[in-house]
Amino acid sequence: MRAFVTGAAGFIGSHLVEELLSRGYEVIGLDDLSTGRMRNLANVADHPSFRMVSGSILDRQLVEELTEGAELVFHLAAAVGAFVIRDKALESLRTNIHGTHNVVDAAYRQGARLLVASTSEIYGKNSKVGLREDDDRVLGSPLKSRWSYAEAKAVDESLVDAYAREFGLRAVIVRLFNTVGPRQTGRYGMVIPRFVRQALDGEPLTVYGTGEQIRCFCHVLDVVPALIGLLYCDAAAGKAVNLGSGQQVTINQLAHKVIEATGSSSRIERSSYLEAYGPGYEDMQRRVPDCTLARELVGFQPARSLDEIIADVIDDQMAARRSVVSLT
């Protein structure tokens, strides 16, 4: 069986590639290395069943070529991270809309099963505890930078839905809620790797807004098997499915947990959203998934706690530091 993975050198993509190879798949990976890193694939770089291609999902011909012969397509490539969306708005829209269209169309022509990674950003400011897949989207103006990512991902979902309904494409959409773990970088905004790096460097942990906003963080190793399971699940075809944890934490609590787990002497420094992200940024105060559908479809049940997630991110960043030191 051959799987084509877009965004293969990214944080989630690289874990997925490893899992697919360990299950005996032949894997072709594509990544433009904008936020992905080849070192994420260090464990599998020489694997005989793995081929990695550096290129963009905006290159329609390349996407078609690489999809040829694939039974499974996992579309994870996207412009992600609050800072990327803010600083490269147009490029992000193009990648997330046109790039996804290329992948969806190629999967359809190939007759492959497709999984498209979407996001909890879809729900916007809907702060209901236990967001279900058919809940309303509550969004600010599309002229506010925060919402352009959600807009693009919503277009992606509608595209997948139209291909599924009109052409019979076998596709599932997954809405990922704050997936974290080893290899995620904080450079583009994600809070846990940022806090861990700051704590390890003895810098202040930068809490934005009141810090009372709530998130649920899910370990990437809980998410990856569910991605594979959902792609094979006939009952999931044509659906959007939430994947996330139900363990709620405020960003203030998170900062304290990271300080404690690292034994850091860092303090906490608050700043406004305006200072952190510039004008036009809004945050959602609470984002909690209801993952009943994923549980019913593939038995999804995250096993790793927030404390384990933090410990794994600390270990990952410590190991990366050790390897830099040993190289110098």
Ligand code: UDP
């Ligand atoms: N956040 C923060 N400090 C940081 C980075 C992020 O307080 O250095 C906040 C951010 O404003 C948001 C939460 O942490 O309220 C989660 O941010 P992230 O970008 O990881 O994910 P998302 O906003 O997509 O949930």
